[in-house]
Amino acid sequence: MAPRTVSLVSTLxxxxxxxxxxxxxxxxxxxxxxxxxxxxxxxxxxNFTTNFTNQLSEKVWNTTNGIVDITExxxxxxxxxxxxxxxxxxxxxxxxGTVEVHMKAATGRGVVSSIVIQSEVLDEIDWEWxxxxxxxxxxxxxxxxxxxxxxxxxxxxVPGAMDAFHNYxxxxxxxxxxxxxxxxxVRTLMYEEALGGKNFPQTPxxxxxxxxxxxxxxxxxxxxxxxxxxxxxxxxxxxxxxxQLKVVDAHSGKEYQYSDxxxxxxxxxxxxxxxxxxNEINKPPAKSLAQRWRELPSAAKIAIFASxxxxxxxxxxxxxxxxxxxxxVGRREFxxxxxxxxxxxxxxxxxxxxxxxxxxxxxx
Numbered sequence: 001m002a003p004r005t006v007s008l009v010s011t012l013x014x015x016x017x018x019x020x021x022x023x024x025x026x027x028x029x030x031x032x033x034x035x036x037x038x039x040x041x042x043x044x045x046x047n048f049t050t051n052f053t054n055q056l057s058e059k060v061w062n063t064t065n066g067i068v069d070i071t072e073x074x075x076x077x078x079x080x081x082x083x084x085x086x087x088x089x090x091x092x093x094x095x096x097g098t099v100e101v102h103m104k105a106a107t108g109r110g111v112v113s114s115i116v117i118q119s120e121v122l123d124e125i126d127w128e129w130x131x132x133x134x135x136x137x138x139x140x141x142x143x144x145x146x147x148x149x150x151x152x153x154x155x156x157x158v159p160g161a162m163d164a165f166h167n168y169x170x171x172x173x174x175x176x177x178x179x180x181x182x183x184x185x186v187r188t189l190m191y192e193e194a195l196g197g198k199n200f201p202q203t204p205x206x207x208x209x210x211x212x213x214x215x216x217x218x219x220x221x222x223x224x225x226x227x228x229x230x231x232x233x234x235x236x237x238x239x240x241x242x243x244q245l246k247v248v249d250a251h252s253g254k255e256y257q258y259s260d261x262x263x264x265x266x267x268x269x270x271x272x273x274x275x276x277x278x279n280e281i282n283k284p285p286a287k288s289l290a291q292r293w294r295e296l297p298s299a300a301k302i303a304i305f306a307s308x309x310x311x312x313x314x315x316x317x318x319x320x321x322x323x324x325x326x327x328x329v330g331r332r333e334f335x336x337x338x339x340x341x342x343x344x345x346x347x348x349x350x351x352x353x354x355x356x357x358x359x360x361x362x363x364x
Contacts, residue, residue, distance in 0.1 A: 028120045032258040033144070038120065041093040041204040041256040042275040044249040046282075048092075051244050059280040062089045065210070074243040077211040079111060080236050087210030092277045093119075095204045095268060096250035100169040103209075105129035105137070106240040107162040110215015110224065110231025113240040116208040117170060121145070121263050123201035125177055127168050130214070131238065132228030134162045139179045139187050143199030144263055152199075156186045165243050173250070174202065174265055202265035204256040207247060211240040 030038035052075035056068070066086030069076040077086040094117075105113040111131030118124040122145030128138040140153040158166055158181055169180040177200075179187040194200035213219075214227025224230055231238075254273030296304075 028118075028122055031120055031122070033121045033261045033263050038258070040271065041120070042091060042277050043204070043251065043253045043255050043270070044090075044092040044094050044097075044247060044281075045252045045254065045275060045278050046249060048247045048249075048281055049245070052242060056088075057280055060091055060277055062091055063087070064089050064208075074241055075209075077106075077113075077209065077240040077242070078236075079106070079211055079213055079231075079233075079238040082213070082216065082233055085210065085212040087208060087212075090207045090247075092249075092275065092281075093204040093206055093256055094247060094249040094251075095256050095270065096172050096174060096202075096265075098169065098171050098246070098248040099207055100167060100244075100246040101127075101209070101242060102165050102167050102244040103240065103242045104165045105131070105162045106211055106238045107131050107134055108231065108235065108238040109229045110213055110227045111211065111238045112214040112227055113211050114209070115168060115170075116210075117172070117201070117205045118208060119201070119203040119205040121203050123203045123205065123263075125170055125172060125201050125205075127170075127179070129161060129240075130226070130228045131162070135159050137161055137168070137181070141177065141189060141194070141199075141201055143194055143201060146199055154187055156181060165241070172201070177201065203258075203263060204268060207245070209242055209245070211238065 032038040052070055053072055054070070056063070056070060064087045066077075066084050068086050068088055069078065075088070077088075078084070079086075099115070099117055101115050103113075103115070106129070108131035113129040113131070115127040116124060117126075122142065124140075124142040124145075126138070126140040126142075128140065130136070130138070135157060136155050137158045138153050138155050142152070156179075160166075167180070167182050169183070171178040171180065175191050177189040178185055189200075191197045191200045191202075213231045213233075215224050215229055215231035217224070217230055219227075251270050253270040254275045255271045257269040257271060259267045259269050
């Protein structure tokens, strides 16, 4: 299955991750099970739906690599050349809940599309599409970054996974994880099935959407083989499209804190309140000019019309004055030029007369 990465706790480590096509889109900024100074995780604490048709808020989403193209139909994640691996990661965290994504995976050998729900301690729930396997999707999970085995993945049929949009949903509770395709339940993982709960994802997690070149020639042979073979960049672009995202946080609160280094969900403290990210999400969108005009009182509209009318009349008066003044200036300049022309003509005629008398031919 897909390769995992180690925790990245330094800027240098993160930079090397972003620059290398070998690394998938799974990493940790600060692992609370290994460090004591990790910040609390800002909670979503509510329901959230987006169609990705407006400019992304930099307070809600982190574009961790590449460029995500926001269109009137949703978000496009595209590999155009080597090292392209456009990825979106939420700044908010959910502590159990539901993640629903309506998307179309990218086709192409060596191309991998992904939906990842992952915590800073490297608990992880995945959807992954290999671009050469056009009617399949892989489901996977990891607990605390445990990569001692790769037998957790299961693959399911999705006819037209790369030709049409499908609904991929994860329902995540302390007892189980459920994967749904177009509202149909295809897989259930119970808590005790994951090494008695040890490998069960159970810590606050972000939502990550992205595409990456698993078949890049610099990747390990096993990764390239899993990705369907080496990617052919000359056939780019390769595009994954997301039409809609719905997220439900099972808890309401401001942030999530680790009270110890056990990594058990019971050790997570839910701090009450509303996070800045939730406030940003709830902020009403900027009103259009039409909306603002409709909300104005009638007196204000009349005043605006009167002001505009006055401005138009004043403008017309200024233009008329300038035209009259310019015409007068033009007439004066024409008269002066015409007088000069007549004077020059008279001078020329006088010179010709003098010349003819002075140089009159003999016998004339």
